[in-house]
Amino acid sequence: MTMIALAFCAHAAEPTAPGEYTSDEFTSNEKCKSCHAITHIEWEGTMHSYAYTDPFYQKEVEAASKDTDGLVDTFCSRCHTPIGVVAEEIPPIDGSQMSEIAKTGVNCDFCHTISESAGIGNGVFTLSPGDTKWGPFNDSRSAFHDSQYLELQTRSEFCGMCHEVIHPVNGLVIDDTYSTWKNSSYADEDVDCQDCHMTPGITEFEANPGRAGSGAPKREHISQHSIVGGNVFITEMMGAEKEKGLAIERLQKAATLEVDVPETASVGENVAVNVQITNSGAGHNLPxxxxxxxxxWLEFKATDSENNRIYVTGGLDGSGSIDEETIIYNNVLGNEKGNETIKFWLADRVLADNRIGPKETVTEEYIFTIPEDVRYPVAVEATLKYRSAPQDLIDHLFDDGVHEVPVVDMVKSSGTIYDPESDPESRTENAPGFAGLSAIAAFIAIAQLFKRKRN
Ligand code: HEC
Ligand code: HEC
Ligand code: HEC
Ligand code: HEC
Ligand code: HEC
Incomplete structure (x- = not known):
């Protein structure tokens, strides 16, 4: 025991350097597929399989490379095509030297030949390609490869090697997914990335019994490789319909919404409506x-019974821009001159950040006046919306109108305001009290849950 501990201490992991391996030393996804067919179907079509070919990434990395005279080429590529970097097929950034396996992004043999980690962020993985595949089991046997248990792989720290991006020059944290999770109650309760992203549970661990390969024993839980987030845009563009559907489902479980309206309001009265958004399901910021x-962002609509608009905000104009007064939940980065920039490789500061933290609730207040000619009752509806990118950025990178960024309705909530003169009895039909119920219903877990066993 002591010897193992000593050996462990003496050997601090070194991230694999460019040129340490060639791409021939990695096994193709096709080979793994012959025994792990279901796993392969699940992985194919996810953003990990598109991490390099993703057309949006390609446009952005091209721009970043140009802006920095190629300084960021290995940096960006280390997470988007890890085999491309360790096999020194990048640079050049144009991909002309890339092998087929490197183009498959974050793939089977990459993840399963990670044998160690040097920490968190910027792709600090140590690879040991060859006969051994590292995994979550300590009793696994295969005719094709040796198997080795790796606790790291069952933990958020595995994902945190890449899902935490730190600017290599100025140290600005550009992607804080791992650290936000680490500082949340999910980390205290041992709910890891894998529990939500690799099981059917979406917002918590849910067992997925099955066999991990052909001829493998039946187990109480095997992981799912349909690892999705909210990317409905690229999955749609690539024709990955199943993953697009899974991303929509995930977005719809991420948050709850509640509108709080007065039961009655008279003509000329100023009405204040509170809308509460809770990040109830994501183990990190939203987004x-x-x-x-x-x-x-929130779309808010107050309309009367003849559908006349009393107050409407958060809609899109003809060019797909969100109307100016709308609050957008995200973070705004700035460059060295202090000007806003969406090019994170040029950023050195955060100008604003109103993302919604794990379990956090934010409240927005909308105030409007009941107009003279109102037809009661007044319907109030709030919808939380998500899209992967601003339309004008996509129109700028690709040609105008080539790609419309899909907008997903994450969650809706509504209420009704009645004429104070009306008979209270007649108000029950569309009683506002029902508003929050749909959101709550989505939250009741029907599946059988049990605490996962770790090896
Ligand atoms: C992003 C990294 C990643 C990629 C890509 C990936 N895996 Fe995995 N795989 C994991 C993790 C993490 C686990 C363990 C999850 C847990 O149990 O907590 C796992 C578990 C497994 C297991 C053990 C059985 C199970 O399902 O729990 C097998 C077999 C497996 N992966 C095969 C594959 C194959 C084949 C591919 C390619 C089609 C693949 N993996 C792609 C990360 C990855
Ligand atoms: C430490 C790993 C890492 C590094 C380094 C990195 N990325 Fe990423 N990148 C990611 C992860 C993880 C995501 C997914 C995050 C998400 O979905 O919001 C991502 C997402 C993206 C996306 C969004 C793609 C989409 O389809 O929505 C773009 C564009 C992108 N990265 C470009 C770059 C560029 C350009 C660089 C270099 C300046 C870079 N990345 C460096 C890990 C990294
Ligand atoms: C000849 C069939 C076969 C091929 C080819 C194959 N595997 Fe496996 N693999 C298995 C079987 C069977 C298991 C045992 C599953 C179990 O124990 O439940 C297994 C287990 C695993 C595990 C779990 C290891 C552990 O200790 O947790 C991983 C990870 C894995 N395989 C990855 C891969 C990858 C990556 C490839 C492609 C490079 C691959 N396998 C190719 C049959 C195969
Ligand atoms: C409690 C469940 C839960 C945990 C734990 C969790 N996630 Fe998520 N994740 C979600 C949900 C729900 C979404 C969809 C909403 C969103 O896009 O943020 C999501 C979205 C994402 C996205 C897409 C974000 C975007 O909008 O582009 C990435 C990337 C991601 N998760 C990575 C991770 C990583 C890495 C970890 C661990 C450090 C993790 N998640 C832990 C539930 C979880
Ligand atoms: C090699 C680094 C790497 C590792 C390790 C890794 N990822 Fe990723 N992941 C990426 C990159 C790069 C992308 C984005 C690809 C793109 O959008 O172009 C991504 C995308 C994702 C997405 C989709 C995001 C969206 O917007 O829909 C999720 C969810 C995700 N990863 C979760 C995980 C989880 C969970 C783990 C750990 C089991 C993990 N990743 C391990 C690099 C990595």
Whole structure:
């Protein structure tokens, strides 16, 4: 025991350097597929499989490389095509030297030949390609490869090697997904990234019984490799319909919404409506990742019974821009001159950050006046919306109108305001008290849950 401990201490992990391996030393996804067919189906179509080919990433890395005279080429590529970097197929950034396996982004043999980690952020993985595949089991046997248990792989620290991005020159934290999780109650309760992203539970661990490969024993839990976030845009663009659906489902479980309206209000009265948004389901900020690019916002509508608009905000104009007065939940980065920039590789400061933390609730107040000619009752509806990028950025990177960024309705809530003169009995039909119920219903877990066993 002591010897193992000593050996462990003496050997601090070194992240694998560019040129240490060639791409031939990694095994193709096709080979793994022959025995791990279901796992392969789950992985194919996820953003990990597109981490390099993603057309949005390609446009951005091209711009970043140009802006920095190629200084960021290895930096960006280390997470988006890790095999491309350790096999020194990048640079050049144009991909002309890339092998087929490197183009498959964050793939099977990459993740399963990670044998050690040197910490958190900027892709500090140590790879040991070859006969051994590291995994979550301590009793696993395969005719094709040796198996080795790696506790790291069952923990957020595994994902945290890449899901934490620190600017290599000025130290600005650009993606704080891991550290936000680490500072949340999810970390205290041992709810790791894998529990929400690799099980059917979405917001907590839920067992997924099955076999991990052909000829493998039945187990109480095997992980799912359909690791999705909120990316409905690229999955749609790549034709990955199943993953697009899973991303929508995930977004719809991330938050709850509640509108609080007065039961009655008279003509000429100023009405204040509170809308509460709670990040009830994400183990990190809403949004997270490249959150300076993501957009979450509230659409708010107060209309009378003849559908006349009393107060409407958060809609899109003809060019797909969100109306100016709308609060957008994300973070705004600034460059060295203090000017706002969406190019995170040029950023050195945070100008604003109103992302919604794990379990945090924020309240917005909307005030409007009941107009003279109102037709009661007044319907109030709030919808939390998500899209992966601003339309004008995509129109700028690709040609105008080529890609419309899909907008997802995450959650809705509504209420009704009645004429104070009306008969209280007649108000029950659409009683505002029902408003919050749909949101609560989505929250009741129906599946059988049990605490996962760790090896
Ligand atoms: C992003 C990294 C990543 C990629 C890519 C990936 N895996 Fe995994 N895999 C994991 C993690 C993490 C676990 C363990 C999760 C846990 O149990 O907490 C795992 C578990 C497994 C297991 C053990 C059984 C199970 O499902 O729990 C097998 C087998 C496996 N992966 C095969 C594959 C194959 C085949 C591919 C490619 C189609 C693949 N993996 C791609 C991270 C990855
Ligand atoms: C000849 C069939 C076969 C091929 C090919 C194959 N595996 Fe496996 N693998 C298995 C079997 C069987 C298991 C045992 C599963 C179990 O114990 O439940 C296994 C287990 C694993 C585990 C779990 C190891 C552990 O200790 O937790 C991982 C990870 C894994 N395989 C990854 C891969 C990867 C990556 C590839 C492609 C490079 C691959 N396998 C190719 C049959 C295969
Ligand atoms: C309690 C469940 C839960 C945990 C724990 C969790 N997530 Fe998530 N994650 C979600 C939900 C729900 C979403 C969808 C909402 C969103 O996009 O933020 C999501 C979205 C994401 C996204 C997409 C974000 C975007 O908008 O672009 C990434 C990336 C991600 N998670 C990575 C991670 C990593 C890495 C960890 C661990 C450090 C983790 N998640 C832990 C539930 C969870
Ligand atoms: C090699 C670094 C690497 C590792 C390790 C890694 N990821 Fe990722 N992950 C990426 C990259 C790069 C992308 C984004 C690809 C893109 O959008 O072009 C991504 C995308 C994702 C997404 C989709 C985000 C969205 O907007 O829909 C989720 C969710 C996610 N990862 C979760 C995880 C989890 C959970 C783990 C650990 C089990 C993990 N990742 C391990 C690099 C990594
Ligand atoms: C430490 C790992 C890491 C590094 C370094 C990194 N990224 Fe990423 N990148 C990720 C992860 C993880 C995601 C997914 C986050 C999310 O979905 O919000 C991502 C997402 C993206 C996206 C969004 C893609 C989409 O489809 O929405 C773009 C664009 C991107 N990265 C460009 C870059 C560029 C350009 C660089 C270099 C300046 C870079 N990345 C460096 C890990 C990294």
């Amino acid at each position: 997270t990742g490249v959150s300076e690019i993501r957009q979450i």
